[in-house]
Amino acid sequence: MTATTIAALPTVGPYSKHFMGAEACIPHHGPSMDFDGSEQDPEMKTYSTVCVGREDDIKKSERMTAVVHDREVVIFYYKGEYHAMDIRCYHSGGPLHLGEIEEFDGRPCIVCPWHKYKITLATGEGLYQSINPKDPSAKPKWCSKGIKQRIHKVTVDNGNIYVTLSDEPFKCDSDFYATGVYKVIQSSSR
Numbered sequence: 001m002t003a004t005t006i007a008a009l010p011t012v013g014p015y016s017k018h019f020m021g022a023e024a025c026i027p028h029h030g031p032s033m034d035f036d037g038s039e040q041d042p043e044m045k046t047y048s049t050v051c052v053g054r055e056d057d058i059k060k061s062e063r064m065t066a067v068v069h070d071r072e073v074v075i076f077y078y079k080g081e082y083h084a085m086d087i088r089c090y091h092s093g094g095p096l097h098l099g100e101i102e103e104f105d106g107r108p109c110i111v112c113p114w115h116k117y118k119i120t121l122a123t124g125e126g127l128y129q130s131i132n133p134k135d136p137s138a139k140p141k142w143c144s145k146g147i148k149q150r151i152h153k154v155t156v157d158n159g160n161i162y163v164t165l166s167d168e169p170f171k172c173d174s175d176f177y178a179t180g181v182y183k184v185i186q187s188s189s190r
């Protein structure tokens, strides 16, 4: 069987319908499934793409959860766009799939149900409101704490939703809850 990597997936915006080479996929919510059953390639530091469900289903529920290479992710469908990110909030591991989506400064965010942190769907940045103490009359401004939640790539092909895990080399705060001892999902190989 042939390995499929993200390098083969042209992407436009947060998701793409220009996915080439996808076969019919059986949606699932269990342990990792991908086109060829391969695991992460340690040389390339990339992950094979995993089918997580059908477009029709996520459009109804506007969100779904999945396990992709033993990593829990949540996929949101909001205003015609798909976004995937680690399911556990970078702050203390709150369940983001149970949060509400709200817009702050025109930026759609998932609001964590535990302590109400705001995380942008598009970039994974944590947002906070800042005021200028020297000018208390000024309106508070939404500012970024930087990328805190790891986001992943969503691809759509032939009605199927695929997730490719991020291969960005930088550390995200959400990695803490997605890996190691805090990882909720145990590896299927154990």
Ligand code: FES
Binding pocket: 089, 090, 091, 092, 093, 094, 112, 113, 114, 115, 116, 117
């Ligand atoms: S765990 Fe998400 S805001 Fe605290």
